[in-house]
Amino acid sequence: MATSKLEYSPVQCKNRISATEDAIYVLGGRWTIRVMIGILGGNRRFNELQRTVTGISAKMLSSELKKLEVNQLIERIVFSEQTPVVVEYIPTPYSESLKDIITALSQWGANHRTKITTAN
Amino acid sequence: MATSKLEYSPVQCKNRISATEDAIYVLGGRWTIRVMIGILGGNRRFNELQRTVTGISAKMLSSELKKLEVNQLIERIVFSEQTPVVVEYIPTPYSESLKDIITALSQWGANHRTKITTAN
Numbered sequence: 001m002a003t004s005k006l007e008y009s010p011v012q013c014k015n016r017i018s019a020t021e022d023a024i025y026v027l028g029g030r031w032t033i034r035v036m037i038g039i040l041g042g043n044r045r046f047n048e049l050q051r052t053v054t055g056i057s058a059k060m061l062s063s064e065l066k067k068l069e070v071n072q073l074i075e076r077i078v079f080s081e082q083t084p085v086v087v088e089y090i091p092t093p094y095s096e097s098l099k100d101i102i103t104a105l106s107q108w109g110a111n112h113r114t115k116i117t118t119a120n
Numbered sequence: 121m122a123t124s125k126l127e128y129s130p131v132q133c134k135n136r137i138s139a140t141e142d143a144i145y146v147l148g149g150r151w152t153i154r155v156m157i158g159i160l161g162g163n164r165r166f167n168e169l170q171r172t173v174t175g176i177s178a179k180m181l182s183s184e185l186k187k188l189e190v191n192q193l194i195e196r197i198v199f200s201e202q203t204p205v206v207v208e209y210i211p212t213p214y215s216e217s218l219k220d221i222i223t224a225l226s227q228w229g230a231n232h233r234t235k236i237t238t239a240n
Contacts, residue, residue, distance in 0.1 A: 007161065007162075008160050008161040010162070013172065016226045019233075020154060024148075026229075027225075028144075028148055028149075029148075030144065038133065038137065040128050040133070041133025043133070097232075100220075101224040102136060102140065104220040104224045105147075106139035107139070108217060108220070109141065109144075110142070112142060112146060113142045115214070116191065
């Protein structure tokens with residue numbers, strides 16, 4: 001029989017699946033994390049974000065921004081005293097909680113691309 | 121004007137978006153990470169996995185297992201000397217590279233659920 005060490009106990013396994021489910025529900029979309037990185041990169045205006053997150057449609061960007069706002073990761077600020085009205089999206093202090101996830105995902109992604117493209 | 125510190129430089133931002141894209145391409149599906157946690161939890165047989173990853177269909181589980189195998193995260197082992205033939209899925213050593221992501225996602229998910237459900 002093949003053997004490999006058991007990484008998670010059954011209880012850990014169930015708990016992690018359930019907690020990960022909540023995270024993926026919020027962050028797991030094709031664009032969510034990418035839009036968030038764009039905002040953490042200082043892109044505050046809708047058009048800037050659309051240029052930075054290559055390939056995203058205006059409709060999708062708009063829907064992602066709403067989702068991030070509902071989840072308290074960004075704040076939508078309207079400067080209504082200006083003409084035309086200016087809208088900016090800024091990261092909330094809570095968005096710093098995403099740093100570990102973004103770091104882990106981007107490191108793994110860069111490494112995995114190298115592994116898969118050089119392996120065969 | 122609202123201010124918040126710039127988290128990523130423009131170059132870091134572009135690089136991270138691109139590397140994260142690769143990770144999300146592999147791991148970002150609704151089920152992928154959950155199936156992987158199931159396997160890391162010692163569930164090796166198809167039926168065990170389907171019980172552990174609540175709600176996944178057989179068709180979807182089968183497709184996720186193929187994807188994980190192609191990406192060298194699990195190995196599919198056929199014990200053909202047995203009747204009926206037994207098939208097991210085991211994590212590869214490379215799957216340990218996912219630990220940081222799984223830990224970060226499950227911690228964030230657990231914390232985020234508390235935050236959102238108690239905030240209002």
